[in-house]
Amino acid sequence: MSDNEKKLVKRILSGDEKAFEELFDALHSQVYNICLGFMKNPQDAKDMAQETFIKIYQKLHTFRFQCSLTTWIYSICASTCLDALRRQQRLITGELKESDATSTHVPEDALLLDELLEHIVHEIDKNNEKTANVLKRRLFAQESYEKISSAEKIPVSSARTYFTRGRRRLMRSIQEFFK
Numbered sequence: 001m002s003d004n005e006k007k008l009v010k011r012i013l014s015g016d017e018k019a020f021e022e023l024f025d026a027l028h029s030q031v032y033n034i035c036l037g038f039m040k041n042p043q044d045a046k047d048m049a050q051e052t053f054i055k056i057y058q059k060l061h062t063f064r065f066q067c068s069l070t071t072w073i074y075s076i077c078a079s080t081c082l083d084a085l086r087r088q089q090r091l092i093t094g095e096l097k098e099s100d101a102t103s104t105h106v107p108e109d110a111l112l113l114d115e116l117l118e119h120i121v122h123e124i125d126k127n128n129e130k131t132a133n134v135l136k137r138r139l140f141a142q143e144s145y146e147k148i149s150s151a152e153k154i155p156v157s158s159a160r161t162y163f164t165r166g167r168r169r170l171m172r173s174i175q176e177f178f179k
Contacts, residue, residue, distance in 0.1 A: 005069040012060055024053060027070065030141050031077050037142040038081035048084055052077045067125045071132075074140040075121045082113060116177065123173045127166050130154065134162040135170065 011019035031052050036045035055076050063072055124135045133152055137143040145163070149156040 002068075006065065009060065009063060009065075009069060012057075020057060023056075027073060028053075030070075031073065033141045033143070034074065034077045035081055037140075038078070038085065044084070048077075048081050051084075052080045055080060067121060068132075071121050071125055071136065074136060075117055078117055078140065079114065082117075116174070119177050120170065120174065123170055124166070127169070131162045131166040134159055135166045138163050 008019055008023060012023065028049065032045055032049040035048040035052065036042065039045045039048055052073075056073055059076065063069070124132050124139075126132075127135065130152065134148055137148045137151065138145075143151075145156050145159045148154075148159045148163075152159065154162075
């Protein structure tokens, strides 16, 4: 985690509203793109992005500086979208009106999904900084290799290589997680 991120978090926690605006301005488009990838609908993505920033503001005091701020934000974003999709699915299938045995599995599934997401974020952060950044941009923000290349100031072929190697390690780790 960079010193700038630490300073920004501390400024926000001390009540500096401009600091939160800085965070919002810096990450809003990335959060929206992640939400759009999950929700597949611009209006739903906009709603989820807004909800994500509300949660960030409410939960920032729980941030422990163990991973980068953007990784923590990406995990909140993904969790927010997955929760919304689960709610939509329950409404569609009528689970809210039914009290059958299948509804008792929803909390267990949600817990497993949250644990898996936490595991994925932790495993991504184990990589070197370039690989971790490429993985986050490709998996969470669904950015093209060209955009990643430009943002990370690396060749497109390097972005592909970082992603491929990082993804292989991540897949092995996920397989171990399920054993």
